[in-house]
Amino acid sequence: MATTETMTLNMGPQHPSTHGVLRLVLELDGEVVVKVTPHIGYLHRGVEKLSEHRTFHQILPLTDRLDYLAPMSNNLGYILAVEKLMGVEVPERAETIRIIMAELTRLQSHLVWIACHALDIGAMTVFIYAFRERETIMEIYELISGARMTSNFFRVGGLSQDVPDEFVRKVSDFIDVMPEYLDQYEGLLTTNPIWLKRTVGNGVISADDAIDIGLTGPALRGSGVDWDLRRDNPYGGYEKYQFKVPVGENCDTFDRYKVRLVEMREAIKIVRQGLDKLKPGPVLADYPQVCYPPKENVYNSIEGLIHHFKIASEGFPAPEGEVYQSVEAPKGELGFYIVSDGGNKPERLRIRPPSFVNLQAIEQMTVGSMIADLVAVIGTLDIVLGEIDR
Amino acid sequence: MAENNRAVLKLKEKFAASIIDVVEFRGEVTVTVKKDSIIDILTFLKQSLQYNLLTDLTAVDYLGKKEERFMMVYQLYSIPNKDRLRIKSPVAEADCSIPTATKVWATANWLEREVYDLFGIIFDKHPDLRRILMTDDWVGHPLRKDYPLQGPDREPYKGRLS
Numbered sequence: 001m002a003t004t005e006t007m008t009l010n011m012g013p014q015h016p017s018t019h020g021v022l023r024l025v026l027e028l029d030g031e032v033v034v035k036v037t038p039h040i041g042y043l044h045r046g047v048e049k050l051s052e053h054r055t056f057h058q059i060l061p062l063t064d065r066l067d068y069l070a071p072m073s074n075n076l077g078y079i080l081a082v083e084k085l086m087g088v089e090v091p092e093r094a095e096t097i098r099i100i101m102a103e104l105t106r107l108q109s110h111l112v113w114i115a116c117h118a119l120d121i122g123a124m125t126v127f128i129y130a131f132r133e134r135e136t137i138m139e140i141y142e143l144i145s146g147a148r149m150t151s152n153f154f155r156v157g158g159l160s161q162d163v164p165d166e167f168v169r170k171v172s173d174f175i176d177v178m179p180e181y182l183d184q185y186e187g188l189l190t191t192n193p194i195w196l197k198r199t200v201g202n203g204v205i206s207a208d209d210a211i212d213i214g215l216t217g218p219a220l221r222g223s224g225v226d227w228d229l230r231r232d233n234p235y236g237g238y239e240k241y242q243f244k245v246p247v248g249e250n251c252d253t254f255d256r257y258k259v260r261l262v263e264m265r266e267a268i269k270i271v272r273q274g275l276d277k278l279k280p281g282p283v284l285a286d287y288p289q290v291c292y293p294p295k296e297n298v299y300n301s302i303e304g305l306i307h308h309f310k311i312a313s314e315g316f317p318a319p320e321g322e323v324y325q326s327v328e329a330p331k332g333e334l335g336f337y338i339v340s341d342g343g344n345k346p347e348r349l350r351i352r353p354p355s356f357v358n359l360q361a362i363e364q365m366t367v368g369s370m371i372a373d374l375v376a377v378i379g380t381l382d383i384v385l386g387e388i389d390r
Numbered sequence: 391m392a393e394n395n396r397a398v399l400k401l402k403e404k405f406a407a408s409i410i411d412v413v414e415f416r417g418e419v420t421v422t423v424k425k426d427s428i429i430d431i432l433t434f435l436k437q438s439l440q441y442n443l444l445t446d447l448t449a450v451d452y453l454g455k456k457e458e459r460f461m462m463v464y465q466l467y468s469i470p471n472k473d474r475l476r477i478k479s480p481v482a483e484a485d486c487s488i489p490t491a492t493k494v495w496a497t498a499n500w501l502e503r504e505v506y507d508l509f510g511i512i513f514d515k516h517p518d519l520r521r522i523l524m525t526d527d528w529v530g531h532p533l534r535k536d537y538p539l540q541g542p543d544r545e546p547y548k549g550r551l552s
Binding site: 040041044046048049050053084085087209211212213214216225227232233321322323324326333335337339341347348350352356357360389390 | 415416418420442443444445446448450451452455463465469472474476495496497499500501504508521522523524525532533537539547
């Protein structure tokens with residue numbers, strides 16, 4: 001009698017569909033996946049360790065480099081945690097700009113997701129289209145922060161600077177055309193028979209299993225759990241905005257695709273509401289113990305210069321205590337847990353990355369399916385190795 | 391106030407002997423409990439009080455600052471009630487282990503592996519306790535306070551020269 005045995009195959013860390021340096025050791029029975037063992041850590045830079053040796057202001061640039069496809073969401077999560085610890089109130093204009101940028105970031109991250117997800121499955125056109133739109137968001141990033149990816153734009157208590165005058169026009173031009181582009185993507189994918197064959201019924205995970213394994217964000221909503229931190233535990237002024245939270249039904253890759261597409265449309269609505277709310281005013285809180293002084297004071301007065309020097313070199317002492325603040329990042333719940341011992345550096349900074357926890361579900365979602373379906377599951381989980389490895 | 395929190399009231403009723411401390415700071419309730427009953431408490435919170443999502447699991451190293459060196463931190467969230475609760479449990483360096491929470495939440499698997507990797511805390515009966523971020527042959531646990539920032543065998547960082 002012929003015997004069969006399983007084959008062990010190494011996928012990644014240099015594989016185009018693993019979205020970075022993810023290595024999967026697969027055990028295969030023919031083309032059917034029997035076991036998946038992810039190996040991560042290739043991008044581990046010790047951000048949490050480094051943070052213990054930096055002042056609260058100096059940690060901010062490190063957060064850009066976690067989920068590098070959504071830098072401003074990371075900035076927002078960290079800044080909100082520090083503001084909660086310090087008890088800082090943010091001026092309204094800064095709050096509104098933060099929300100506009102956080103939602104543009106969500107669009108940007110989802111654009112990369114749809115581009116790569118479709119490319120992995122073989123639909124190349126969407127990739128080219130989505131990256132075209134992402135470029136506009138990058139230009140907006142560059143306009144306000146000077147950088148296309150590592151924005152480092154928010155500050156404790158507000159923003160590093162006010163946005164230039166073209167900002168409103170540029171953002172509103174973009175959100176005017178964006179719904180049409182979304183229609184284009186949907187036209188290419190939603191009714192495409194190949195797309196449906198590859199995504200419907202793929203990577204199924206029930207709501208209970210999804211909660212048990214800790215999925216958050218669109219991946220959890222795709223399984224039918226109606227939960228969004230922006231609506232249920234509003235932070236940073238989200239309580240003033242109206243938006244719908246899309247929820248899937250069939251717990252599969254196609255539903256997660258639909259959820260993310262609706263989220264993009266809702267993000268556009270939030271940006272529009274934000275632009276309507278945008279009124280002139282200060283963008284940095286008047287809280288000199290914590291916040292940087294305005295630049296014109298630094299350049300024109302000795303007091304401002306001393307103030308800037310003190311904040312930049314010593315930082316500020318934080319009260320003793322611990323806070324946890326999370327935001328609905330494009331990929332799920334991004335949390336920052338700060339333990340302060342009363343010094344100017346955190347005793348411990350823990351980053352709760354959504355991708356890390358979501359990736360854990362890969363085994364449950366793929367065992368028993370084909371390798372090609374595994375590729376679709378990696379796409380639908382929307383992972384970024386920068387925040388998994390930290 | 392923390393004393394009126396529904397979870398704290400129930401916990402005080404049921405696990406009075408295990409609770410070390412209840413603190414509220416910036417609207418967040420933290421309950422510190424003894425590690426012997428940690429799994430019972432987590433199970434009770436999940437099953438009876440609907441804290442169904444383990445958001446995060448991590449540790450803090452209080453080297454030289456507290457009697458028991460490590461503190462395990464569990465961030466719980468209740469999706470039906472939309473509220474958070476933080477459970478902490480001290481772990482002594484001499485007996486650097488705590489029962490695993492993987493039986494309560496599957497999420498705990500990788501999160502505990504990470505704590506094991508970076509802090510060296512052993513999780514009893516964990517199904518797959520391997521390093522996760524560092525390589526398998528790595529020596530030491532980088533997030534411990536006595537682990538040098540620059541890594542082993544290197545000159546300590548003396549600040550920027552310019």
